[in-house]
Amino acid sequence: MEVEETVETRTSWSTAQGEAHSIPCDHAGKKRKQDPAPGPAIRINEDEEEDEDDEMMSEHMRDSEEPSNKRVKPVVKSNSLTGVITPVKTPALKRIGQSISRSISFRTEARPLPPAAMRPRTKASSFPRRRNSQCWSDTVESHDLTAKEIKRQEVIYELTQGERQLIDDLSLVKKVYYEPMLKLDILTESERGQIFGTLDSLIPLHQDLLSRLERLRGSEKTVGQVGPTLMDWFPCLEAYVTYCCNQVGAKALLDQKKQEKPVEHFLRLCQESSFSRKLDLWNFLDLPRSRLVKYPLLLKEIQKCTPPEHPDEDSLPDALDIIQSIVAEVNKKTGEAECQFYRRGLAYIEDSQRLQEIQLSRFLYCHGELKNNKGQRLHVFLFELALVLSRPTEDKDGGQVFHVYRQPLPNYLINLEEIPDGEPGGGGPFRGAFTGGNDKVKNCFRVSSRGRSKAHPYSLQANDSFSKQQWITCLRRAIVQSRDRTTLSNQSQLCLPPDPILCHIADLSLSSDTDMADHNSR
Numbered sequence: 001m002e003v004e005e006t007v008e009t010r011t012s013w014s015t016a017q018g019e020a021h022s023i024p025c026d027h028a029g030k031k032r033k034q035d036p037a038p039g040p041a042i043r044i045n046e047d048e049e050e051d052e053d054d055e056m057m058s059e060h061m062r063d064s065e066e067p068s069n070k071r072v073k074p075v076v077k078s079n080s081l082t083g084v085i086t087p088v089k090t091p092a093l094k095r096i097g098q099s100i101s102r103s104i105s106f107r108t109e110a111r112p113l114p115p116a117a118m119r120p121r122t123k124a125s126s127f128p129r130r131r132n133s134q135c136w137s138d139t140v141e142s143h144d145l146t147a148k149e150i151k152r153q154e155v156i157y158e159l160t161q162g163e164r165q166l167i168d169d170l171s172l173v174k175k176v177y178y179e180p181m182l183k184l185d186i187l188t189e190s191e192r193g194q195i196f197g198t199l200d201s202l203i204p205l206h207q208d209l210l211s212r213l214e215r216l217r218g219s220e221k222t223v224g225q226v227g228p229t230l231m232d233w234f235p236c237l238e239a240y241v242t243y244c245c246n247q248v249g250a251k252a253l254l255d256q257k258k259q260e261k262p263v264e265h266f267l268r269l270c271q272e273s274s275f276s277r278k279l280d281l282w283n284f285l286d287l288p289r290s291r292l293v294k295y296p297l298l299l300k301e302i303q304k305c306t307p308p309e310h311p312d313e314d315s316l317p318d319a320l321d322i323i324q325s326i327v328a329e330v331n332k333k334t335g336e337a338e339c340q341f342y343r344r345g346l347a348y349i350e351d352s353q354r355l356q357e358i359q360l361s362r363f364l365y366c367h368g369e370l371k372n373n374k375g376q377r378l379h380v381f382l383f384e385l386a387l388v389l390s391r392p393t394e395d396k397d398g399g400q401v402f403h404v405y406r407q408p409l410p411n412y413l414i415n416l417e418e419i420p421d422g423e424p425g426g427g428g429p430f431r432g433a434f435t436g437g438n439d440k441v442k443n444c445f446r447v448s449s450r451g452r453s454k455a456h457p458y459s460l461q462a463n464d465s466f467s468k469q470q471w472i473t474c475l476r477r478a479i480v481q482s483r484d485r486t487t488l489s490n491q492s493q494l495c496l497p498p499d500p501i502l503c504h505i506a507d508l509s510l511s512s513d514t515d516m517a518d519h520n521s522r
Contacts, residue, residue, distance in 0.1 A: 134161070145222070152305035156213075156223045159298050163210040166291050170203045173284045176270060186262045195254050195285075197246035201239060202288055209233050226302065227315025234322045240292050240330050245337035247289065252341070254282060256398045292330065295323045335363035342367065342381060346390065347403045357385035357410045365474040368467070373459040378405055380460070382474055385482055386410050387447065389458065406456065409449050411482035416475050417446040419459075443468040447475070 135154055145153070178196055181187045187195070212233065216223045257263045271280050303316045339361055348354050361383035370380045372389075379402055381388040387409045390402035421442045443465055448457035462468035 148305050148307065152302060153222055155298060155301045155305060156226055159302075160210065160213045162291065162294070162298075163206050163213065166287060167203060167206050167210060169284055169287055170199060170206075172275065173281075174200060174203070176275065177281055177284070181263075181266065184262070184266065186260070186266060187257070191253065191257065194246070195250045195257075197250060198239065198243045199285065199288070202243065205236055205239060208236070225311045225315070227312040227319050230299065230319040231315055231322060234295075234319060234326060237292065237295075237323070237326050238329075240288065240326070241333050244289055244292075244330050244334045247285070247334070248338045248341045250285065251282065252400060254285075256400075259398055293327060296320060296327060299323060332363075339363045339383065342402070343383075345400060345402050346388065347401050349404060353404045353408055355386050355408050355410060358383060358388065358408060361385045365478050366470065369463070370471070371461040378460075382411075382471075382478055384411075384478070385485075387414060387475075387478075406458070409447065411478045412486045413449045414475065414479050415448045415450060416472065416479065417448070418472055419444040419446060421465075445472055445475075 135157070173196075178192070178200070182189065182192055212229050213223070213226070216226060216229060218224065258267065267281055270276055271278065299316065299320045302312070303320065306312050306316060342364065343358065343361070346358070363384050365382040365384070367379065367381040370378055372378055376391075378389050379392045381390065381402075389405040389408070391405050393401050393403060395401050419441055422440050441461075443462045444459060445462075445468065446457055446459045460471075462471055
């Protein structure tokens with residue numbers, strides 16, 4: 001009986017020992033010798049192994065729980081059970097739980113986790129940030145069409161959905177920007193008309209096409225013949241000439257007005273709102289132009305998916321010719337408006353800079369920022385007949401002015417030299433501006449003039465290789481076309497037809513001489 005009680009006591013203690021951190025090694029050894037039964041002895045040995053593991057764990061927990069400079073009371077070996085079992089009381093278990101909690105808390109504080117970002121609760125808006133992309137196949141339950149006809153219906157459906165989305169966006173601009181900016185008195189009536197242009201008149205235009213396309217859909221949600229409808233409607237897009245020509249000045253004025261705090265604050269709030277889909281005002285104003293250039297692409301896709309025997313076989317090519325001619329006319333007029341806008345923005349330092357070629361230019365090949373050999377940023381214009389380097393500044397009203405830098409070059413006199421990447425910069429015309437510390441030039445080219453003493457060679461650097469290639473391509477085209485134009489002009493001057501007035505005078509003189517001879521003979 002004594003042995004059984006001891007075993008039970010030690011088993012109970014070994015269970016709590018891992019929590020009380022007590023190791024009665026001496027007492028365990030003494031009882032093991034008095035126990036004749038092999039079973040309890042094995043249980044005791046297992047308990048001792050667990051006790052040793054618990055001892056190591058408890059020491060590790062105490063090391064992480066308490067600082068190293070704290071004075072710890074040593075464990076005193078005892079031959080009685082009283083001193084050993086005393087820590088196994090309920091309050092000690094609670095203290096162990098607290099020590100574990102402190103140990104976990106200590107480790108967490110050593111490596112704190114980043115606080116979770118608080119998401120403000122926003123009110124749901126009727127304007128989604130992103131539109132759901134839906135195909136024609138999603139709108140029908142079943143069909144027996146071929147793959148080519150399915151593709152044709154998909155493109156027509158994309159055309160219809162594009163009209164609907166454009167109408168929604170233009171209506172949004174009118175409701176959110178056009179009307180409030182006047183009511184808030186942050187734009188004058190004149191400024192609002194210049195920025196928004198004829199945008200208000202484009203909404204009913206596209207509503208008309210949308211209603212026509214929806215009437216073409218049959219009971220099975222398929223569209224049969226679409227060519228005649230587009231042929232009849234495309235001429236309405238000539239209204240885009242006025243709208244797109246106004247965009248050049250509209251963009252400049254909008255950028256100028258953004259410098260004013262009330263306008264900047266209003267536009268920023270609108271862009272951060274959910275209805276804007278993170279688009280700014282100019283993105284919305286440029287949507288009609290983007291839509292215009294997409295019509296030929298959509299029409300080509302419809303034509304590609306139309307079988308030879310289809311009723312649209314004859315009407316689609318005619319509709320494509322109409323829209324392509326309209327897009328070409330809009331591009332031409334927009335280029336002329338852009339050229340005129342930047343011509344007016346040039347400020348000449350000397351009268352010799354006012355080349356006739358600049359005033360006669362009708363369009364721009366390209367324009368943008370380049371660096372000269374001193375590292376200065378210049379805004380370069382490649383007009384139809386002249387190359388102009390300028391320094392952009394602001395006038396007293398905040399508008400942009402381009403001061404002409406050095407002498408402009410007529411295109412037919414330009415010599416173009418492409419500078420290979422990696423060419424040593426040296427101490428020549430680059431003066432270390434293009435080398436970037438490694439004594440190698442990159443993305444550079446040089447332009448000079450033939451037979452003009454005032455026009456010095458200009459070494460220019462583009463931002464990247466793509467921009468450099470675009471400049472070189474445009475310069476080569478401008479040089480060739482300008483020289484051809486000059487050659488034709490010289491030939492036409494050499495082969496001028498005789499003046500009819502002079503011919504009439506010559507006839508009169510001859511007639512007079514003849515009449516006089518006849519009169520004398522009489």
